[in-house]
Amino acid sequence: MRMPWVILTSCLLVLAGCPNSHAPLVPLLFVPDIAQRGDSVRARISCYDKDDDSLYLLVEWSDGTESDWLGPIPSGSDYDVYHVYGDTGTFVVLAKAKDETHETPWSDTSFVRIGEYGPFVPHRPAGPETVTVGDSANYVTTTGHPLGRKVSFQFDWGDTLGDWSEYVRPNVFFSVRHSFPHAGTMLVRARARDTLAYVTDWSKPETVLVVE
Numbered sequence: 001m002r003m004p005w006v007i008l009t010s011c012l013l014v015l016a017g018c019p020n021s022h023a024p025l026v027p028l029l030f031v032p033d034i035a036q037r038g039d040s041v042r043a044r045i046s047c048y049d050k051d052d053d054s055l056y057l058l059v060e061w062s063d064g065t066e067s068d069w070l071g072p073i074p075s076g077s078d079y080d081v082y083h084v085y086g087d088t089g090t091f092v093v094l095a096k097a098k099d100e101t102h103e104t105p106w107s108d109t110s111f112v113r114i115g116e117y118g119p120f121v122p123h124r125p126a127g128p129e130t131v132t133v134g135d136s137a138n139y140v141t142t143t144g145h146p147l148g149r150k151v152s153f154q155f156d157w158g159d160t161l162g163d164w165s166e167y168v169r170p171n172v173f174f175s176v177r178h179s180f181p182h183a184g185t186m187l188v189r190a191r192a193r194d195t196l197a198y199v200t201d202w203s204k205p206e207t208v209l210v211v212e
Helices: 005-015
Strands: 028-030 034-036 040-046 055-060 070-073 078-084 089-098 110-115 130-132 136-141 151-156 174-179 184-194 206-211
Touching (some): 040 110
Parallel strands (some): 130 206
Antiparallel strands (some): 040 078, 089 110
């Protein structure tokens, strides 16, 4: 008795492991190199399935937590997942994907270094090395921030302590004018703080001779 052609074809597909069904590709994972403890860290995951199946994603944060399976997510999409680390240190972040029938291995290892990051110590203030009592002179400094946060500056003029400035973008020159009320040798320094109130040490001093 001959087996009907449709039944025979179905059986062959089953025996062949349903070659028309593909596993998703291992997802690509992008995380920042560094982040502030307590900040929300973004992991961006790119996922793709040859069959255009919807996918589910799982993220391992290596601090004792992992996400639930997230989805469904359209194939070919970028998906953002956020996590807050309560401790400092270097953490491994991994992701994998699955469709209805297949699950991928873990992605390549990504590392994120969680710490307490404030501004860098400002550069030594630049300005006139000799000024006259009562004259207004301009002094300039700058600093960066590992996380790109805005910064505020304070100058120690040697005779008075200035107020904190408004917050400005990091890595741009910040200038302020000052007039010295008394003659003498002044050491002009600057320090910075960011929007989380992390304050740097004082910069190296600029020596200013104030004359009558």
